[in-house]
Amino acid sequence: MHWLLLLLVVCGAATAQEGRWCSRDDTASVLSSWSQGMGLDSNGDTGVTIKKATEFFLHLMSVHPEVTPLFANVNVDNPRSPEFQAHLLRVITGLDLCVNALSSDRTLEEITSHLAKQHEARPGVKAKYFKALRKFIDRNIPQLVDNLDLQAWDNCMTPIFNAITALLP
Incomplete structure (x- = not known):
C-alpha cells in the first residue's frame, strides 16, 4: 500500500513540473508551430511577419471598427507606414516572447503581467478585442502550419491570452 502512495506522489510531482x-x-509543438506560422526565424527578415500581422x-x-482610434498614434490610416508596422512588430514580438517563455513559468508570468498592466493603462482597450x-x-494558423496540433495550441495560447487580458474589462 505504501508503494502505491509513493507512486502517486511521484506521478503528481512529475505532473506538477x-x-x-x-x-x-x-510547449514544443507550439514553439514549432509559432515559428513556422509566423515566419519568425534567424534570417532577420520581418516582411512575412509584418504581412501576417497586418x-x-x-x-x-x-470586426471591431471602434478599435481603430486606439491605434491613431501609430498611423493606423496607413497600414504600410513605418509607425503602424513598428506597432505590429511590437505586438508580434510580445506574443513571441510569451510563446518562447512557455518553458519558464516565472518568465512567462512576468511577461504576461507586464503586458496586462500595459493594456490596462490604455483607455478603451477591452478583452473582447484580444478575443477577436x-x-x-486560431482560424488562420492551420493554413500556415503543417500538422498543427490544435489541442496543444489551445492548451498553451488560452492561458497566455487569459493572462494578458486579466485586467481588462
Missing part, C-alpha cells in the same frame, strides 16, 4: 501554462510536449489587425478593425484577434489567429 509540467508548468502551469501547458505541458512540455504542448492581415490580423485589418481583420480586427473590420485570437479567434482570427
Whole structure:
C-alpha cells in the first residue's frame, strides 16, 4: 500500500513540473508551430511577419471598427507606414516572447503581467478585442502550419491570452 502512495506522489510531482501554462510536449509543438506560422526565424527578415500581422489587425478593425482610434498614434490610416508596422512588430514580438517563455513559468508570468498592466493603462482597450484577434489567429494558423496540433495550441495560447487580458474589462 505504501508503494502505491509513493507512486502517486511521484506521478503528481512529475505532473506538477509540467508548468502551469501547458505541458512540455504542448510547449514544443507550439514553439514549432509559432515559428513556422509566423515566419519568425534567424534570417532577420520581418516582411512575412509584418504581412501576417497586418492581415490580423485589418481583420480586427473590420470586426471591431471602434478599435481603430486606439491605434491613431501609430498611423493606423496607413497600414504600410513605418509607425503602424513598428506597432505590429511590437505586438508580434510580445506574443513571441510569451510563446518562447512557455518553458519558464516565472518568465512567462512576468511577461504576461507586464503586458496586462500595459493594456490596462490604455483607455478603451477591452478583452473582447484580444478575443477577436485570437479567434482570427486560431482560424488562420492551420493554413500556415503543417500538422498543427490544435489541442496543444489551445492548451498553451488560452492561458497566455487569459493572462494578458486579466485586467481588462
